[in-house]
Amino acid sequence: MPASIRRTLALLLTTATALATASGALATASAVPAPAGGAPIDGSHSGGDPYFPDAGNGGYDVQHYDVDIRYTPADRRFEATAAVRLRTTVALRSFSLDLRGLTVRRVSVDGRAATFAQSGRELVITPSSPLSRGRTATVKVVYGGTAGTPTDIENAPYGWYSFGDGAMVVSEPDGSSTWFPVNDIPADKATLDVTVTVPAGPAGTVAVGNGRPARPPRTAGGWTTWSWSARDPLSPYLATASVGNYRVTTTRGPHNLPIINAVDADLTAANLATTTASLALQPQMITFFEGIFGRYPFEAFGAIVDDDSVGYALETQTRPVYSRVARESTVAHELAHQWVGNSVGPAAWQHIWLNEGFATYAQWLWSEHRGQGTADAAFAEVMAIPADDEFWATVIADPGPLHLFVDPVYDRGAATLHALRRTIGDTAFFTLLRRWATQNAGGSVTTADLEALAERVSGRDLTAFFDAWVDSAGKPQPPA
Numbered sequence: 001m002p003a004s005i006r007r008t009l010a011l012l013l014t015t016a017t018a019l020a021t022a023s024g025a026l027a028t029a030s031a032v033p034a035p036a037g038g039a040p041i042d043g044s045h046s047g048g049d050p051y052f053p054d055a056g057n058g059g060y061d062v063q064h065y066d067v068d069i070r071y072t073p074a075d076r077r078f079e080a081t082a083a084v085r086l087r088t089t090v091a092l093r094s095f096s097l098d099l100r101g102l103t104v105r106r107v108s109v110d111g112r113a114a115t116f117a118q119s120g121r122e123l124v125i126t127p128s129s130p131l132s133r134g135r136t137a138t139v140k141v142v143y144g145g146t147a148g149t150p151t152d153i154e155n156a157p158y159g160w161y162s163f164g165d166g167a168m169v170v171s172e173p174d175g176s177s178t179w180f181p182v183n184d185i186p187a188d189k190a191t192l193d194v195t196v197t198v199p200a201g202p203a204g205t206v207a208v209g210n211g212r213p214a215r216p217p218r219t220a221g222g223w224t225t226w227s228w229s230a231r232d233p234l235s236p237y238l239a240t241a242s243v244g245n246y247r248v249t250t251t252r253g254p255h256n257l258p259i260i261n262a263v264d265a266d267l268t269a270a271n272l273a274t275t276t277a278s279l280a281l282q283p284q285m286i287t288f289f290e291g292i293f294g295r296y297p298f299e300a301f302g303a304i305v306d307d308d309s310v311g312y313a314l315e316t317q318t319r320p321v322y323s324r325v326a327r328e329s330t331v332a333h334e335l336a337h338q339w340v341g342n343s344v345g346p347a348a349w350q351h352i353w354l355n356e357g358f359a360t361y362a363q364w365l366w367s368e369h370r371g372q373g374t375a376d377a378a379f380a381e382v383m384a385i386p387a388d389d390e391f392w393a394t395v396i397a398d399p400g401p402l403h404l405f406v407d408p409v410y411d412r413g414a415a416t417l418h419a420l421r422r423t424i425g426d427t428a429f430f431t432l433l434r435r436w437a438t439q440n441a442g443g444s445v446t447t448a449d450l451e452a453l454a455e456r457v458s459g460r461d462l463t464a465f466f467d468a469w470v471d472s473a474g475k476p477q478p479p480a
């Protein structure tokens with residue numbers, strides 16, 4: 001027995017004796033401090049976000065997802081294998097991944113069969129032996145079933161949302177578990193490889209993911225395989241692998257940035273004309289927002305424009321998804337999200353205004369740049385809403401899980417930034433925007449982080465400003 005362990009044992013015995021003496025009972029094994037690193041535990045089934053307690057898990061961080069899907073749009077048959085590379089943050093006897101609506105057939109951990117159980121949205125995995133803390137493991141899950149038409153807490157379509165000719169895949173806030181086993185919290189960012197194999201032929205023939213193509217599409221035996229690789233870590237809700245009758249074109253933006261657009265062949269003529277005109281502006285928009293937020297943070301950009309609709313667009317990382325049409329202001333909004341929302345992400349869902357308020361403000365700035373109305377005018381429009389309107393009832397720093405996407409999160413959020421600009425002046429304000437995007441690139445932020453940086457950059461105490469504009473309901477007084 002090495003001396004160090006002898007010393008530890010002696011210490012434990014002393015402690016146990018002291019405890020026994022103090023409590024008048026024998027110290028049980030559980031009262032003895034755990035060995036260095038901690039005894040293996042069952043990882044939490046919650047990622048700890050109070051808005052979505054079922055989403056996410058505890059005990060590990062994901063580094064990489066590799067998802068391989070075979071999908072048949074006609075009957076929505078979905079069969080997949082996912083390899084999840086994770087690193088434990090505590091010693092784990094078991095841990096969970098989020099997965100719902102699909103049946104798990106097999107699980108292995110580092111190539112060894114693991115036991116598993118599915119209940120509700122959780123897939124609980126027990127490896128053949130516990131995982132020590134700080135260890136990397138690859139969890140392979142074979143799963144499948146019939147894809148559906150999932151809806152979020154507000155009953156809006158999201159997740160792997162099937163249509164007759166494919167699927168739109170948009171998972172904000174907690175929908176990625178409808179298509180892969182995942183630690184579904186925004187702060188656990190990981191790289192992602194997606195391969196989708198679909199029937200070759202005129203319908204449902206193209207699958208488009210994040211990042212860049214990993215390989216050219218390959219057709220064999222009546223199936224075509226599309227492979228995508230996202231090298232910039234992304235939050236799970238920003239993953240996509242949309243399937244449709246797309247025409248894919250690649251152009252270049254500033255500093256040779258690849259811009260990959262997938263536009264549905266079945267758009268109406270009017271929607272196609274609008275979409276084509278908007279997408280042609282993407283290089284100029286990138287240059288404009290680089291002037292505000294600093295260099296574009298990812299390896300590629302582009303669009304997926306489907307002829308079907310989930311009722312909204314989503315800023316899926318490097319490749320936003322649009323319903324039926326991509327309008328200029330929406331493209332500007334989803335592009336701005338690549339800096340604010342995606343690269344600089346919310347630490348928890350209550351901070352959604354840091355996504356939507358910033359992207360909406362960026363939209364105001366783009367409109368002004370295009371001569372389509374000033375930020376001052378957009379601000380005045382918000383401030384013209386009467387004080388007794390329910391618009392002013394939302395506390396944007398904590399809107400609640402049912403109100404993530406209400407107008408005040410967007411418009412009061414943007415107005416707050418304009419009011420901040422008037423309060424601290426243009427120089428400090430635009431320094432703040434750039435530092436916000438560059439210093440927090442790849443990270444996760446809170447409203448308190450914004451307040452702290454705004455105070456540092458402006459040299460002012462902004463407590464009263466943030467209290468009135470962000471942390472309270474009620475219509476704030478616009479600064480002079």
Ligand code: ARG
Pocket residue numbers: 152156158172312313314315333334337356405
């Ligand atoms: N984040 C999206 C945007 O760019 C909106 C998502 C709306 N989602 C929803 N379930 N309503 O504004």
Ligand code: ZN
Pocket residue numbers: 333337355356359
């Ligand atoms: Zn948005």
